[in-house]
Amino acid sequence: MEAYFSAKTGMYYITTTLESLWASLNQLSAQADQIVRQQGGPALTVAELEQRKQQLLQPFQTYNTQQGGLRWNQYEQKAKENHAKAEINLMTLKPLIPTALYDELTALFVRLSAPFVWDLPHGKEKLKVLEDAMPEVLAARNKLVQLLEAKLGR
Secondary structure (H helix, E strand, O other): HHHHHHHHHHHHHHHHHHHHHHHHHHHHHHHHHHHHHHHHOOOOHHHHHHHHHHHHHHHHHHHHHHHHHHHHHHHHHHHHHHHHHHHHHHHHHHHOOOOHHHHHHHHHHHHOOOOOOOOHHHHHHHHHHHOOOOHHHHHHHHHHHHHHHHHHHO
């Protein structure tokens, strides 16, 4: 459960952060276009317009690229930690629960921890997969809790 909610929260954070960075860059791009057009006048060619606009935007594009890379690296590190914790928890549970439940939990873990391309569109797809799995995750948790409670005699 901890790994699932951490992954879901982390993916939400990174996708909203990257969306915000892209929206800001798009807004700056429109402003840079207006500035260059005003400064260049009507004699400015399309190629000159694009070149000057790119010069104005370069620091912001560099910043966005660096921030995106930093965010993905942070997410990757946290994902590796969560993956390891979940694997340890599954190994610990294996002798304590029926094989069918263990197989169900393992299949869910494998599906939700499947690799994906680390960019905004694929990150949003991964977030949707995680969000859609919530009922399945909670159902598996309930099965596990009921089984463990019964074994504890509660």
